[in-house]
Amino acid sequence: MGIPSEIKSVPNVAAVCVDASLPWKIEGRIYHRYREEPMYFSDVMPVLQELDALCDKIFYPQATVRPRTFGKLQRVVQSRQKAAPVTEAPAVLEKRGKQATFCVAITSRANASWQGKVYWAEQERMESFCSERELLVLILRAVERTGADIEKEDCDGRQEESNVSGTCDPV
Amino acid sequence: MDDKRKATFLVHVTQCENAGWQGQVTWLDENVTRNFRSVLELMKLMDGVLHESDEEISGQSG
Numbered sequence: 001m002g003i004p005s006e007i008k009s010v011p012n013v014a015a016v017c018v019d020a021s022l023p024w025k026i027e028g029r030i031y032h033r034y035r036e037e038p039m040y041f042s043d044v045m046p047v048l049q050e051l052d053a054l055c056d057k058i059f060y061p062q063a064t065v066r067p068r069t070f071g072k073l074q075r076v077v078q079s080r081q082k083a084a085p086v087t088e089a090p091a092v093l094e095k096r097g098k099q100a101t102f103c104v105a106i107t108s109r110a111n112a113s114w115q116g117k118v119y120w121a122e123q124e125r126m127e128s129f130c131s132e133r134e135l136l137v138l139i140l141r142a143v144e145r146t147g148a149d150i151e152k153e154d155c156d157g158r159q160e161e162s163n164v165s166g167t168c169d170p171v
Numbered sequence: 172m173d174d175k176r177k178a179t180f181l182v183h184v185t186q187c188e189n190a191g192w193q194g195q196v197t198w199l200d201e202n203v204t205r206n207f208r209s210v211l212e213l214m215k216l217m218d219g220v221l222h223e224s225d226e227e228i229s230g231q232s233g
Contacts, residue, residue, distance in 0.1 A: 045218065048211055068205050068212060069219045070198050111189045112208035131190035133210040 003103060004126055007119045008089050010105035012054050012061075015121075016047060017097030021143045031095045033085040034058060038095075044136055051114075055106055057083040063109045096121065100146045102139050122146075178220045182213065 007013055014032040021027070029038035030050050034057060039050050055061060059082055093103055101121040108115045113131040120126075120142055129135040184194040191209040196216055198204075207213040 045214060048214060049218070052211065052215075065208065068207070068216060069223075070201070070203055070205060070216060071219075071223075111191065112212040113189060113191050114211070129190075131209060131211075133192070134190045136210075 003093050003119055003121070004117075007103050007105045007117055007126070008093065010107060010116070011058055011085075012051070013089055013092060013103060013105045014051060014054065015092050015095045016102040016104055016139065017095050018100045018102070018139075018143050018146075019098040021099060021147050023144070024140055026140065026143055028097050028099075029095070031092045033087050033089060033092055034083045036086050044140075048132055048136075051104065051106060055109060055114075061106060061108045063112075065112045093121075100143050102142070104135065176221050178217070180217055180220075 012032065014030055016028065016030055017038075018026045018028040025043060026047075027042045029040055030047060031038050032054055034054060039046070041047050041050070055063070095101065103119040103121060104116065105118070106114045106116040111131070113133075114135065115128075115130055116135075117126055117128050118135055118138055123142075127138055129138060179199040181197040181199055182194065183196070184192045186193040189209070191211075192213065193206075193208050194213075195204050195206055196213055198220055205216055207216060
């Protein structure tokens with residue numbers, strides 16, 4: 001099964017490649033059609049900022065509310081010119097993280113939030129999300145599972161190599 | 172831009188609608204309160220304080 005068309009066809013589709021993780025923290029790279037070089041991140045906040053800025057840059061999907069700030073005036077930062085893609089979706093979606101890869105497609109931005117679909121490339125699983133919080137929880141839980149699996153594989157591997165029976169020490 | 176800017180916020184979550192959080196966030200250093208409609212908006216409000224210059228925040232009229 002390849003990447004579903006409802007992910008591939010969305011102009012803002014982005015590959016969130018997770019290379020390393022700690023509990024509730026991820027590190028990796030983001031690729032999308034409007035960026036030549038990957039954006040490296042070491043926490044979740046830059047992921048949110050990059051994807052939100054991408055939607056603003058290409059006017060898709062349009063935000064349904066004006067952004068709020070602590071400034072006295074509600075400042076609206078919107079570029080007048082729509083960004084042009086520098087690469088095609090297949091080139092973006094072939095990227096892979098060392099730990100996990102999530103292809104994120106934001107299809108609407110209602111309630112000052114995001115709605116869309118996320119596809120976990122390694123597991124070939126797709127989920128819908130109703131908010132950016134839900135997207136983050138999906139990604140972080142999936143990464144946590146992957147991390148646990150890697151830990152278990154490492155542990156099992158060491159046990160096989162040493163051919164010692166007994167309990168598995170945490171790494 | 173001052174990357175080392177520090178700030179203190181009081182976050183009051185009053186609702187959990189639309190798979191997100193809604194409530195009020197108060198920037199305690201300036202005693203300014205804003206409503207937020209999602210976690211994204213809350214984070215952007217706080218990030219705006221930490222990464223914008225004083226002129227951008229206080230130099231606006233209205």
